[in-house]
Amino acid sequence: MTLRIVEIFGPTIQGEGVLIGEPTVFVRAGGCDYRCSWCDSLHAVDSRYRHDWLPMTPEAVMAEVERLSGGLPLTVSISGGNPAIQDFGPLIALGRTKGYRFACETQGSIAQPWFADLDTLVLSPKPPSSGENPDWDRFAQCLEAAGPARAVMKIVVFDDADYAWARDAHARHPELPLYLQPGNPEVDPDQPVDLDVATARLRWLIETVTGDRWYTPRVLPQLHVLVWGNQRGV
Numbered sequence: 001m002t003l004r005i006v007e008i009f010g011p012t013i014q015g016e017g018v019l020i021g022e023p024t025v026f027v028r029a030g031g032c033d034y035r036c037s038w039c040d041s042l043h044a045v046d047s048r049y050r051h052d053w054l055p056m057t058p059e060a061v062m063a064e065v066e067r068l069s070g071g072l073p074l075t076v077s078i079s080g081g082n083p084a085i086q087d088f089g090p091l092i093a094l095g096r097t098k099g100y101r102f103a104c105e106t107q108g109s110i111a112q113p114w115f116a117d118l119d120t121l122v123l124s125p126k127p128p129s130s131g132e133n134p135d136w137d138r139f140a141q142c143l144e145a146a147g148p149a150r151a152v153m154k155i156v157v158f159d160d161a162d163y164a165w166a167r168d169a170h171a172r173h174p175e176l177p178l179y180l181q182p183g184n185p186e187v188d189p190d191q192p193v194d195l196d197v198a199t200a201r202l203r204w205l206i207e208t209v210t211g212d213r214w215y216t217p218r219v220l221p222q223l224h225v226l227v228w229g230n231q232r233g234v
C-alpha cells in the first residue's frame with residue numbers, strides 16, 4: 001500500500017488555527033476533489049504536478065518524519081490537497097507506536113474512518129469566494145467519523161459575503177470551536193507577500209468581527225505567511 005505524497009517538511013510551526021505555533025512536521029498529500037479559486041497549494045491539487053508526487057509506503061513516510069524530527073515525537077499535520085481521498089490509517093497507527101501525535105486538515109467533503117485515530121481534525125469548509133459549494137451532509141459525516149478526536153472549524157474569509165457565510169456555518173455547527181483567517185490573495189510561491197496588504201486584511205477581519213460584537217471566533221493570521229511569505233516547505 002502506498003500514499004501519494006507531495007512533500008514532507010519541518011520541523012516548522014503550525015501557522016494556522018487551533019494548533020498555531022506548535023512545532024510540527026507536515027505531510028502533504030497529492031490530489032483534491034475541490035478546485036478553490038485561491039488555493040495556496042495548487043502543487044498538491046492540479047494533476048499537472050502529479051509527476052512530482054511520490055508513491056510512499058507509510059513506513060517510508062514515517063522514516064522521513066523521524067529523520068526530520070530527530071527521532072523525537074512531535075505533532076504531524078497531514079494536509080494536502082485533500083488527504084481524505086487516501087487511507088492515512090496505517091501511517092497514524094505506525095506513528096502512534098512511536099509517540100507521534102496527528103492532526104489533519106481537510107475541507108470536510110469526504111469522511112474517513114481514520115479520522116477517529118487523530119488527535120485533531122481541522123475541518124475547513126469553503127466560503128463563496130472559493131467557488132466551491134460545501135455539502136453539509138458530508139461535512140456532518142466527517143464530524144461523526146471523528147468520534148473521539150477533537151474537531152474544530154477553520155474558515156478563510158476574503159470579503160463580506162464570506163464573513164456572512166462563516167456566521168451561517170457557525171450557526172450550523174455551534175459545537176465546533178471556530179477559527180477565522182483572512183484570505184491570502186497572492187499565492188504565487190515566486191512572488192513576495194505584501195505585509196501591508198496582509199496586515200490590512202487581518203485588521204479588516206478583526207474589526208468586522210468585533211464591530212459585529214461576535215465574540216465566538218478566534219481570528220488569527222497565517223503565521224507562516226507573515227514569516228516566510230508563500231515559500232514552500234515551511
Ligand SMILES: C[S@@+](CC[C@H](N)C(=O)[O-])C[C@H]1O[C@@H](n2cnc3c(N)ncnc32)[C@H](O)[C@@H]1O
Nearest residue numbers: 038039040041080081082105106107124183184
Ligand atoms: C491548502 S489546504 C489543504 C487541506 C484541505 N484541502 C483544506 O482546504 O482544508 C490547507 C488550509 O489552507 C487554507 N488556504 C488555502 N488557500 C488559502 C489562501 N489563499 N488564503 C488563506 N488560506 C488558504 C485552506 O482553507 C485550508 O484551511
Ligand SMILES: Nc1nc2[nH]cc(C(=O)O)c2c(=O)[nH]1
Nearest residue numbers: 012013014015016079224234
Ligand atoms: N507552517 C505552515 N502551517 C500551515 N498550516 C496549514 C498549512 C497547509 O498548507 O496545510 C501550513 C503550511 O504549509 N505551513
Ligand code: SF4
Nearest residue numbers: 032034035036039081
Ligand atoms: S480544498 Fe484545500 S487543497 Fe483543495 S483546492 Fe481547496 S484549499 Fe486547495
Ligand SMILES: [Mg+2]
Nearest residue numbers: 040041079222
Ligand atoms: Mg498552506
